[in-house]
Amino acid sequence: MALALLAVLFAAIYFEAARAEYGDVVINEFSDEAGMRPVVFPHWFHRVRFRCKVCHGDLGFKFEAGGNGINMLKIIDGEYCGACHDGDVAWSIENCDLCHSGIPNTPTQVHHSTVQKLVATPEPAAEAASEGEQ
Amino acid sequence: MTGINMRSLAVLMIAGGLALLAMLLLASLAEAQSDPNRFNRLMKPAAERNAPPPEDGIHDADSPGTHLLQTPREAFDALPDSKSGNYVQWNAAMDEGLIEPRNSLTMVSTPPIVLDLNIVREVKGSMPDVVYPHKQHTQWLDCSNCHPAIFIPQKGANQISMASILLGEKCGVCHGKVAFPVSECRRCHSRPKEQTAAN
Numbered sequence: 001m002a003l004a005l006l007a008v009l010f011a012a013i014y015f016e017a018a019r020a021e022y023g024d025v026v027i028n029e030f031s032d033e034a035g036m037r038p039v040v041f042p043h044w045f046h047r048v049r050f051r052c053k054v055c056h057g058d059l060g061f062k063f064e065a066g067g068n069g070i071n072m073l074k075i076i077d078g079e080y081c082g083a084c085h086d087g088d089v090a091w092s093i094e095n096c097d098l099c100h101s102g103i104p105n106t107p108t109q110v111h112h113s114t115v116q117k118l119v120a121t122p123e124p125a126a127e128a129a130s131e132g133e134q
Numbered sequence: 135m136t137g138i139n140m141r142s143l144a145v146l147m148i149a150g151g152l153a154l155l156a157m158l159l160l161a162s163l164a165e166a167q168s169d170p171n172r173f174n175r176l177m178k179p180a181a182e183r184n185a186p187p188p189e190d191g192i193h194d195a196d197s198p199g200t201h202l203l204q205t206p207r208e209a210f211d212a213l214p215d216s217k218s219g220n221y222v223q224w225n226a227a228m229d230e231g232l233i234e235p236r237n238s239l240t241m242v243s244t245p246p247i248v249l250d251l252n253i254v255r256e257v258k259g260s261m262p263d264v265v266y267p268h269k270q271h272t273q274w275l276d277c278s279n280c281h282p283a284i285f286i287p288q289k290g291a292n293q294i295s296m297a298s299i300l301l302g303e304k305c306g307v308c309h310g311k312v313a314f315p316v317s318e319c320r321r322c323h324s325r326p327k328e329q330t331a332a333n
Contacts, residue, residue, distance in 0.1 A: 018192050019182060019185055019190060021185075022219045022315075026192060037194055040192055044210075047224065048233050051236065051237050051246060053246070053274065058239065059239075063307045098199040099199075101197050101199045101200045102192060103191075113311040115310065
């Protein structure tokens with residue numbers, strides 16, 4: 001009983017705000033529409049293992065969250081994430097949940113970036129409304 | 135019989151007392167968090183850094199995959215600390231051999247082409263001049279990552295301002311997103327201006 005209360009109290013303190021890792025990229029270009037959780041790409045995990053140029057040079061990833069138009073077809077054809085996530089270098093695509101692990105409706109962003117702090121990220125609902133107006 | 139009862143009662147009371155104490159402590163902690171006049175209200179306490187994925191507010195704790203992901207704290211434990219970003223000195227970690235990021239997709243490790251050339255940019259304001267080290271950048275990046283799209287490789291050809299960096303252009307393409315943020319002023323503005331008579 002006391003333990004349960006403690007857990008609840010801890011959770012209340014913990015979930016005050018999103019505080020994911022610096023450089024975590026949420027990619028939600030097609031995921032929500034397809035009924036999948038958005039992708040969370042952890043830069044920190046990858047830079048421990050690879051230099052920036054491997055993905056941002058050799059594999060052609062642009063320095064822009066959501067700017068690469070990555071979809072599952074490109075990945076199974078060995079482009080972008082698929083260059084490693086092939087079951088050989090890294091886990092293969094049937095492990096959907098490991099990449100598609102974000103909270104649904106989280107907009108595409110570089111989490112914790114200076115731009116994100118200075119320029120408010122539009123709420124998905126507000127964005128949809130403004131698109132409707134145009 | 136009564137002796138055993140008394141003993142179990144005492145144990146229960148002590149356990150209850152301890153639980154109550156712990157709850158009070160946590161309650162005061164929660165209060166301190168929400169107190170508008172709390173000291174260092176906006177500063178992220180060390181215990182909250184590098185949170186495990188299910189608790190980081192971005193990953194969905196309801197997804198089974200989230201619980202299989204590595205926790206940054208575990209990975210960063212052996213790496214040198216810094217004051218911001220991931221709280222890791224990535225360059226030092228690589229220089230000390232604590233991490234060995236590959237330079238290509240294949241297992242064959244080809245050493246990167248490192249250019250040891252510092253560029254000094256004299257800045258207009260009172261801040262110390264900027265020393266840009268190609269060395270640390272080429273350890274991670276290829277020339278073509280920055281040149282010529284982000285920086286024209288020619289002296290005096292690039293207009294850089296803190297405003298554009300804050301908005302994610304020029305140095306801000308990486309610094310403030312994945313490389314150390316602009317709050318670490320002195321890491322770039324590192325060469326003191328020469329003293330002049332006017333000063």
